[in-house]
Amino acid sequence: MIMGPFLIGIYVFVLAIFVGVEIITKIPPTLHTPLMSGANAVSGITIVGALSAAKYADTEISSLLGLFAIILATINVVGGFLVTNRMLGMFGRKKK
Amino acid sequence: MSSSFIATTVVPVLYLLSAILFILGLKGLTRVRSAQRGNAMSALAMLIAAVAALVEMGTFDLQWIVLGLVIGGGIGALAAVRVEMTGMPEMVALFNGSGGAASALVAASYVWLNVIEKSSGETAANTAGVGSASAVTAVLSMFIGALTLSGSVVAYGKLAGKISGSPILLPGRHVVNLSLILGALGLGAYTLFTVTDPGSIAMYTLVVMGLSLVLGIMLVIPIGGADMPVVISLLNSYSGLAAAATGFVLQNNVLVISGALVGASGLILTQIMCVAMNRTLANVLFGGFGTADSGGGSEDNRDYTNVRSGGPEEAALVLENAESVVIVPGYGLAVAQAQHTVKEFASELEKRGVKVTYGIHPVAGRMPGHMNVLLAEADVPYEQLLEMDVVNPEFNNTDVVVVVGANDVVNPAAEKTPGSPIYGMPVLQVWNAASVIMIKRSLSPGFAGIKNELFEYDNTMMLFEDGKKAVQGMLTELKSL
Known part of the structure; x- marks a missing residue:
């Protein structure tokens, strides 16, 4: 059987879901909010596509859509990881 | 290094490294001690993926990329530093939205660049370098993202x-929603598979x-404020699925993997929230339950007899x-x-030598883990926060339970009154303690809109006051004793 990229993608997707479920069911409820904001940051991975969409820096619609995609994805990435770090810092604080 | 070596070896290795770090980063979140390091690993994974993307492009203009990174980074950093912990649900909701939108825009940009702006006179599916798989997933990405x-x-x-916060129930909304789903996906498929005129494809x-945007509004508007933990979890999942769909469009597996991880995370949280409310996902999404907020509500004490109330002194x-x-904290x-x-x-x-712990119900608050974050902000050690299954057997040996701003999650009707709307929902069995101090502004019902017999129990004392004032009052009285 020869698999095209789409079929490989499906395999990767399904297996990644299983990995995700395995790990996430082990995350304690006390960390569920940081999990969500962290997952939020990870969904900013679409920045990979956004960077390439904006690579010509012209005023074609495709490039402008790319620019807006970079802005939104970066909000997710930077905001998501920073706020998660801030929250987790509160969990880690030791009592005096 | 030759450019072909970079394209065939360096870039894929970087993407693989990134995917591995995303998984390890998530694994770090399984323990409080390693969680911060896990988050840093995920951030590193993101950086590596972005670098790999730039290396893969080879030549590019910097203007839009730098502009986008500066604006987005500035807004994101400002929001992350400024947000109050009580405002986390709102912030996560907005971030879900921007993640979804970014994925939809990437897919749209792909369609414009490769189909519309090329105006090859072919359908999208027949355009060289696009193909039917990318066309289908581009529609999905725009649909889910929007x-x-x-x-x-x-x-x-x-x-x-x-x-x-109350559900807004439009007549015939199920028919409307189904039409919107079929309309959006059907028109999307029709467009990319049969239309050749670039102007029409764009329109x-x-x-x-x-x-898709209208559908998103229609899906959330009928859901009550108290069901928001489920909705936020689900939207979290969607933002991941949108990213994965974009990964299929671009045939980039690092997007597929991280999108799948986020999708799985959101789905599991959704599932946990539904179990904690003893409801099916379908019931939350289509039921129009959750009529009012537990925070406020109107005065309604007609149904209550034998209520004992007291002030901070008592x-x-x-x-x-x-x-x-x-x-026991609540919203x-x-x-x-x-x-x-x-x-x-x-x-x-x-x-004064009292052993203090906290009993946390999974759906206390407006998002999963909401109470834990608030208490962590106030420097409460996380070891003192007990999950429902752990704390329930403890109530028999507890002298006093102080309920601050929770209602339905401590309602005995869930266990004792078959036929009650919340019967079967797992609750905190606070009534087993010797005394219960119930801090609440009035006898108004919680989001389930039902009576809470706990208010009438002999071992319950109602303290009618705003949560903060009541606790402050008790603190002052305690100090003066």
Whole structure:
């Protein structure tokens, strides 16, 4: 059987879901909010596509859509990881 | 290094490294101690993926990329530094929306660049370098991404109190929603598989996104404020699925993997929230349950008899002789911003040799883990936060339970009254404790809109007051004893 990229993608997707479920069911409820904001940051991975969409820096619609995609994805990435770090810092604080 | 070596070896290795770090980063979150390191690993994974993307492009203009990174980074950093912990549900809702929107825009940009702006006279599916798989997933990405955006904005509005928290039930909404789903996906497929005129493709693509935006609003507007933990979790999942769909469009597996991880995370949280409310996902999404907020509500004490109420002095007297106290926080704690006062109150009790723990119901608050974050902000050690299964057997040996701003999650009807709307929902069995101090502004019902017999129990004392003032009052009285 020869698999095209789409079929490989499906395999990767399904297996990644299983990995995700395995790990996430082990995350304690006390960390569920940081999990969500962290997952939020990870969904900013679409920045990979956004960077390439904006690579010509012209005023074609495709490039402008790319620019807006970079802005939104970066909000997710930077905001998501920073706020998660801030929250987790509160969990880690030791009592005096 | 030759460019072919970079393209065939360096870039794929970087993407693989990134995917591995995303998984390890998530694994770090399984323990409080390693969680911060895990988050840093995920951030590193993101950086590596972005670098790999730039290396893969080879040549590019920097203007838009730098501009986008600066604007987005600035907004994101500002939001992350400024947000109050009580405002986390709102912030996560907005971030879900921007993640979904970004994925939809990447897919749209792909369609414009490769199909519309090329105007090859072919359909998208027949255009060289696109193909049917990318065309189908581009439609999916725009569909999921756009509905995630509008749904998240509505969820934000409900959480921030800018839109009524009560469900808004439009007649025939199921038919409308089904038509929107079929319309958006059908038109999307029709456009990319049969239309060759670039102008028409552009217009139809915009219509597809418009329909998806309307669908997102329609899906969230009928859901009550108290069901927001489920909705936020679900939208979280969608933002991941949108990213994965974009990964299929671009045939980039690092997007597929991380999108799948986020999708799985959101789905599991959704599942946990539904179990904690003893409801199916379908019931939450289509039921129009959750009629009012537990925070406020109108005065309604007609149905109650034999309610014992007292002020902070009486409460302090009850607490004075206690050896063990369990504090049960709910959404009212967040509304009253009472977490720091509660912590001070707990410290005063501990100074007097009282053992203090917290009983956390999974759906207390407006998002999964909401209470834990608020209490962590107030420096409450996380070891003191007990999950429902752990704390329930403890109530028999507890002297006093202090309920701050929770209602339905401590309602005995869930176990004792078959036929009650919440019968079967797992609840905190606070009534097993010797005394219960129930802090609440009035006898108004919680989101389930039903009576709470706990208010009439002999061992319950109602303290009618805003959560923060009540705890402050008890603290002052305790100190003066």
